[in-house]
Amino acid sequence: AQSVSQHNHHVILSEAASLELGCNYSYGGTVNLFWYVQYPGQHLQLLLKYFSGDPLVKGIKGFEAEFIKSKFSFNLRKPSVQWSDTAEYFCAVNGNTGGFKTIFGAGTRLFVKA
Amino acid sequence: EAGVTQFPSHSVIEKGQTVTLRCDPISGHDNLYWYRRVMGKEIKFLLHFVKESKQDESGMPNNRFLAERTGGTYSTLKVQPAELEDSGVYFCASSQDLVTEAFFGQGTRLTVV
Numbered sequence: 001a002q003s004v005s006q007h008n009h010h011v012i013l014s015e016a017a018s019l020e021l022g023c024n025y026s027y028g029g030t031v032n033l034f035w036y037v038q039y040p041g042q043h044l045q046l047l048l049k050y051f052s053g054d055p056l057v058k059g060i061k062g063f064e065a066e067f068i069k070s071k072f073s074f075n076l077r078k079p080s081v082q083w084s085d086t087a088e089y090f091c092a093v094n095g096n097t098g099g100f101k102t103i104f105g106a107g108t109r110l111f112v113k114a
Numbered sequence: 115e116a117g118v119t120q121f122p123s124h125s126v127i128e129k130g131q132t133v134t135l136r137c138d139p140i141s142g143h144d145n146l147y148w149y150r151r152v153m154g155k156e157i158k159f160l161l162h163f164v165k166e167s168k169q170d171e172s173g174m175p176n177n178r179f180l181a182e183r184t185g186g187t188y189s190t191l192k193v194q195p196a197e198l199e200d201s202g203v204y205f206c207a208s209s210q211d212l213v214t215e216a217f218f219g220q221g222t223r224l225t226v227v
Contacts, residue, residue, distance in 0.1 A: 004156070036218075042220070044205065044221075046215050058126055090157065100162075101159045101170055101172075104158070106156040107156065109158075
C-alpha cells in the first residue's frame with residue numbers, strides 16, 4: 001500500500017539549532033516527492049519538491065531535502081532554524097502508479113523557541 | 115493571481131444536517147482535489163476531478179459524500195447527513211497538470227456536534 005511515514009510528530013528546538021525531519025515512503029514506480037508547510041493560520045504551501053535529477057533539492061527559506069532512493073527516504077533539513085519556522089511540516093508523495101493523487105504523512109509540528 | 119479559495123472557512127452543524135463546502139480552484143487548473151484531515155491524523159485524499167469528470171474517487175468515505183464540479187470550474191462537496199466522525203478540515207487543491215505540485219486552499223474546518 002502507498003504510504004508516507006514521518007518519524008516525529010512533535011519537535012521542539014531552540015533558535016539556531018539544526019533541523020532534520022525524517023520521511024520514508026512506500027510507493028511503487030516513479031515518484032515525485034514534496035514537503036509542504038503550514039504556518040499558523042495560513043494555507044498549506046509548497047516548501048520544496050523533487051521530480052528528477054539532483055537528489056539534493058533546495059527549497060524556500062533555507063530548507064533542503066535529500067532523496068535517497070535506496071532508503072525510500074526524503075528527509076528535510078535546515079542548518080539553523082528561526083522562530084518563524086514554527087509550523088507544521090508535511091511530507092508527501094505522488095506518482096503514476098497512484099494516478100498522481102498525493103499521499104501525505106501525518107505531519108510534524110515544529111516549535112522553535114526564541 | 116488568485117489562489118485556491120474555499121468557503122466557508124468554518125462550519126458547525128448538528129448531526130443529521132447537511133453541509134456544502136465550496137472550492138474555487140486557480141483559473142485554468144483542470145485538476146482539482148479534495149482532501150480531509152481528521153484531528154491529528156494525516157491528510158487523506160478524497161477525490162480528484164479532471165475538468166468536470168471524476169478521475170478518482172477512491173478516497174470518498176461513503177455515499178453520504180457527494181462531490182460535483184459543474185462546468186469544470188468550482189467544485190462542491192456535500193455531506194448529507196453529517197455524522198460526528200465527519201468532523202475535520204477539508205482541503206481543496208488544484209494543479210495545472212498531473213506532474214506539477216498542487217496549490218492548496220486554506221481549508222474548511224467542519225465540526226459536527
